[in-house]
Amino acid sequence: MLSVLIETHNDEEGLARTLATLIGGAVEGVVREVVVCDTGSIDHTHRVAEHAGCHYVGSGGIAAGIRQAKGDWLLFLEPGARLVEGWIDAVVAHTARQTMAARFSRARGSRTPFLARVFSANRALADGLVISKRQAASLSKTAGSAEALARGLATKKLDAEIWVAPPRQAQRSPR
Numbered sequence: 001m002l003s004v005l006i007e008t009h010n011d012e013e014g015l016a017r018t019l020a021t022l023i024g025g026a027v028e029g030v031v032r033e034v035v036v037c038d039t040g041s042i043d044h045t046h047r048v049a050e051h052a053g054c055h056y057v058g059s060g061g062i063a064a065g066i067r068q069a070k071g072d073w074l075l076f077l078e079p080g081a082r083l084v085e086g087w088i089d090a091v092v093a094h095t096a097r098q099t100m101a102a103r104f105s106r107a108r109g110s111r112t113p114f115l116a117r118v119f120s121a122n123r124a125l126a127d128g129l130v131i132s133k134r135q136a137a138s139l140s141k142t143a144g145s146a147e148a149l150a151r152g153l154a155t156k157k158l159d160a161e162i163w164v165a166p167p168r169q170a171q172r173s174p175r
Contacts, residue, residue, distance in 0.1 A: 001032035001072045001155070002013075002025070002030055002031050002032060002071045002073050002074070002075050002091065002107055002130075003033050003034075003035060003069035003070055003073070003074050003075070004031055004035070004063045004074075004077060005037060005062065005066065006026075006035070006036050006037070006078070006079055007038075007039070007076075007078075007079075007145060007146040008038050008041060008045050008149075009038070009039045009040060010041045010042060010043045011041070011079035011080065012041075012044045012045045013045045013080075014047050014079035014081075014166075015036065015045055015048050015049065015080075016052075016076055016133045017079075017082055018080060018081055019048070019052045019054070019085045021081070021087075024085075024088060025087070030038070030088050030091065030092060031068060032070055033052065033054075034049075034054040034055070035055045035057060035065045035069055036049040036054045036056050036057065037057045037060075037061060037065035037146070038056065039109050039126055039145075040133055046058070054136055055068060059135075061138055061141070061144065061145065062145055062146045062149060063141070066135070066136050066137050071133065073130060073131070074094045074132070075091065075128065075129070076128065076129040076132070076133055076136075076146050077125070077148070078125045078126065078164075078165040080162065080165030080166055081090060081126075083160070083161075085135060085159075086100075087158075087160040087162075090132055090158045090160035091159075093159075094158055095130070096114060098156065100154065101129060101131040101132075101135065101153055101155045101156065103129055103130070103158065104128045104133075104158050104160050104161055105127070105132065105159075105161050105162070106127060106162060106163075106164055107163045124148075124152075124153070125146055125147055125150045125153040126151035126164045127162060127164070129142075129153070129155070130144065131153075144165045
């Protein structure tokens with residue numbers, strides 16, 4: 001069984017898109033729960049999470065979400081990311097035979113052109129992350145966010161694809 005963790009901050013629309021792609025996993029009995037770890041949203045992120053039946057963690061960050069998760073394996077996703085059909089079988093096969101963390105491959109239309117990859121900041125969670133709860137709990141002791149937890153981690157590529165969440169726009173203050 002898999003627990004899905006999504007760290008959010010004013011991501012109600014992206015959260016809804018991501019949750020929609022997890023329905024198949026819940027129906028198949030693979031997704032046990034979804035834990036939404038909020039970092040101070042002022043929009044309706046909490047309502048989206050609650051209406052979808054997610055566990056909502058409003059304080060304590062990703063470490064609190066990991067402690068609350070019931071699954072032996074965790075799937076970290078960015079709000080707005082969408083898993084492509086076939087992800088369930090790939091994750092089940094990986095967790096049955098592997099102990100190392102894994103990431104999804106980017107769907108063809110979601111791949112960033114070469115120069116854009118060179119000159120942009122790489123998001124460690126853009127490709128999702130499947131990791132054992134034990135390893136995530138250990139990493140969360142020093143990581144302040146899901147992004148920090150995933151950064152620099154050696155992973156295997158899953159035989160499944162993900163549509164990457166669009167990059168977050170920087171908040172500009174009025175002049």
